Amino acid sequence: MKAKFSGHDTFPLRYGWLFKATKHLSMGGSFQTSNEDKTREAIVELGVGKNMVNAIRYWAESSSIFDTSVKANIVTHSVSEEAKLIFGDNTNEGLDPYLENAASIWLIHFWLNFNIESLTAYRYFFNYSNVQYFEKATFLDICITDTQQLTSSESPNDKTIKKDIDCFLNTYSKKAVKAGASAKTNEDSFASPLVELGLIQELGGGYFSSPLDLRADLPINIFIYSVLRFSEMELAHSGASSMDFDTLLTKPYSPGRIFRLSEKGLGQKLDEAQRRTNGDISWVDSLGLRQVQVKSALQGQATTFIEEHYRA
Structure with missing residues (x-):
């Protein structure tokens, strides 16, 4: 595997991003972020800044929403057949473009982690880590050590892996409720659809839990x-x-x-x-x-x- 602990610009996956990505591509748009004209076009069409364009591309590629090909050092994308089922394209509406069905979120989780070509913090956790209760600092040390053994390319520096772990935990973990704090849910609590799966719970103080379970809500x-x-x-x-x-x-x-x-x-x-x-x-x-x-x-x-x- 190759190490891939960057590309998201620290932005967790957000609601609407994958649908926006498939719609933009299906309508003739491009995610060639090395091309300034194409980047400006994407910024306008997607309604986000340049860094978020990069992040949307990252999550679309990582979840196999995009099929990627490289010719003459130019990267081109197309919407994968499975992604068309969920998000649609310019001819089909899609079965669940707005992720209203929990099954779609389970699918995205599977697509993100069923990848043997490149290693990320979340792929390391869900495929190689055996911890069910962990401290972030300790998990970082273990991830750094195992990355050196699992990847064929030169391992990224520790700071890059730390940022990827932070992004991974922000993408998946439910936030701890501080003692005496209001139970009111804010927008940040559901910034990422993957939080809904409840696979990781933040306990506070840099500690997290992710027990093995029955997963009765997995369709x-x-x-x-x-x-x-x-x-x-x-x-x-x-x-x-x-x-x-x-x-x-x-x-x-x-x-x-x-x-x-x-x-x-x-x-x-x-x-x-x-x-x-x-x-x-x-x-x-x-x-x-x-x-x-x-x-x-x-x-x-x-x-x-x-x-x-x-x-x-």
Whole structure:
């Protein structure tokens, strides 16, 4: 992997940004921020400053909302097919462009972290870190050490990683309520849609918690989609049709890792997935050997479960 701990200009992902990005691109706009004319055009169309244009581009690329290609050192973008389903384009309205359905936020979370090409603070946390209760300063030290082992490129300086961790925590964590403070919710509490998932809780004093859980509010169709995406990657070279339960629970980029599922939570989700797919996804626990099977009939069908969720 390459290290990528910058690009967002410290701006957490905000509501409306991904829809704005897809709409701007679908209408013929560009995110070639090295081109002054294109940048000025984006500033006007998106209604934000230059730094936010850079941040919108970063989050759109990182969440795979944009497909990116490079030719003659010129970066061009197109809206990915899966992003078109949710946010639409110039011909389709999209299933949930304003993120009114929680399933869309779970999807964005999965897209952000299901990436084996570059390492960020949030990808490190959701795919490699085993902490459930942590102090930010200690997490920074661990992240710096592990980045040196996980990345092929030269590691960024400590200050850059610290800024990325700050941005990651501001993107995901619910703020601690100070003793005696008003329970009133302000705009900053929901600046990022990913806060709604409740995956990380700020405890105060630089401490955070992120327990493994059942994730009852994770829609089953989004879970099935993630299992199919992961199984396509995991089983592609082996030709097998099954994998260990523990692989689905703890291996980097697995649904268990990305969604912070407990062992019981993954078992419950697989039971529900088995019922929903009429056994095309199934799992058995025999003599302590737990295997998850994904039938070939589901190959290439991941996005149909996204559509099914919204059209049910």
